[in-house]
Amino acid sequence: MFEMISGYGLGGSTVALFGRVGGGIYTKAADVGSDLAGKVLNDLKEDDPKNPGTIADNVGDNVGDIAGMGADLFGSLAESTCAALVVGATSTELINTTNATYFPLMITAVGIICSFFTTFFATNIGRVTKNNVESKVKWQLILSTIMMTGAIIPLTYTLPETFGFTGETIVCTPWKAFGCIACGLWSGFIIGWVTELYTSNQYSPVQELAEACVMGAAPNIILGLALGYMSTIVPILCLAVTIYVSFSFAAMYGIALAALGMLGCLPIALAIDGYGPISDNAGGIAEMASLHESVRVKTDKLDAAGNTTAAIGKGFAIGSACLVALALFGAFVTRTQIKTVNILQPLEFSGLLIGAMLPYAFSAMTMAAVGNAANEMIVEIKRQFDSGLLDEGSDREPDYDRCISISTNASLKKMVAPGILVIGSPFLMGVLFGPRGVAGLLAGAIVSGVQIAISFSNTGGAWDNAKKYIESGAYSKSHKVQGANGEEFLRFVKGSEAHKSAVVGDTVGDPLKDTSGPSINILIKLSAITSLVFGEFFVKTAYLV
8 A cells, every 4th residue: 555655746746847847937937037128138126017027027936936845845745755654564563563654654743743833933932023034044943953853752652662674684773763863854954054054145155256246247157156066065965974874774764764854844944935935026016016115125135035045945855855765766676676776787877877967958958948938038028118118108008918928838838848858767767677777867866966956056046145135235336215114224226247247147046046956856756756656567667678
């Protein structure tokens, strides 16, 4: 029965493919197109109601970030649970102990309760202001991690004193199972903290990036890429330690438990990620509703914090995707009864090389999709501008529907090829070369994909916040604005070379952080779950070996 529910995880990841890839193409086609045609070419304000692409941009935040992240993390939770149940079903001791088989489900249940308590502390203890949002998010991470660590301990008493797994010599105990979960939980916290360090404009990496914008767009691009690559070091070390410890304690069952630990406080991760697009949309609505300038100054601060919280959410998603894919890999090996995966064998090594190539091909497809759709969006916006939309005294309304249609059609059409690549690659490899070829493919995709996903996400987030940092008054001109309640604010004045360079970086980073980077999660998870579902079929085919 547990092997059959792997289809549940496959369904979750398939919908996540639609949300992450299709949604990412939708939102970034609108964002990049409206930014270039509006802000860069015509010097309009961000989210100016005269820009026909603004509605599509605001809708896209919900489609790509809210729905996409929700589907992505749901898929991770479903698949890690499936993997834990499939591997756990090979343990005679777990099956014969009352409730022990359902230990993975208990972890998630406790995590939901801990998240509710954490939310209460975040919203009711201390005053939340526009200047302390990021510290509040950090405290949510700390509280949820500490509470979850303590809450797991009573659950371990449902496990037998010792238990093992078919084909494995490792003997697990309740405390070793706790260690696996705790490793995943605290690795998630460290990954979130490091992500904040590299993407928040409160810290030196982003501030140095903003300083580089003074010299032009090229230094900004070069240093931004370097920042993203550097930001992979600590998360990868955390994942490596977690994998080593978890496998030593409980084999592939331990990996699945570590993934569930990292996803234990899933509601908090979703709340942290959702803050970004919500604050971004609030700023867009304030601009389009012609509210006082001081309102937009406040929402811009919230938006800058939201970029960091969204990057933290993506860090959680990427880290958990790595553990989930590895757990599914273990379930696949268990189901197909492969004793070892030896990369010194030519078939496995060839599969490894092909798998490592897949994230690059996938990223190329999604970035090209955003670029082509953005070009189409720019052409449409310029057509409307040239027809007299921006003429002084004109009362014409922009044709928002046309831009929404462009984003919608592009997202639906251009997600087909990446989707076929994700699902078709392991299926074709399995049909032709059997489970051993698929094992090499999955290993390569996981190792390569995690690096790209982290660097893309953090590079894009850093570029975006470098632009926000300049717009807050650094390396640019500003003037005082009188708020409705008498407060004074500094309002950024466009036109500095530093700002133009920052806009270039932000535009390049948009498809990295919101389309290609997060979508690689789906690549590695969906490839693994597809392999698990069709594992027995691959054993029977393997035409070429």
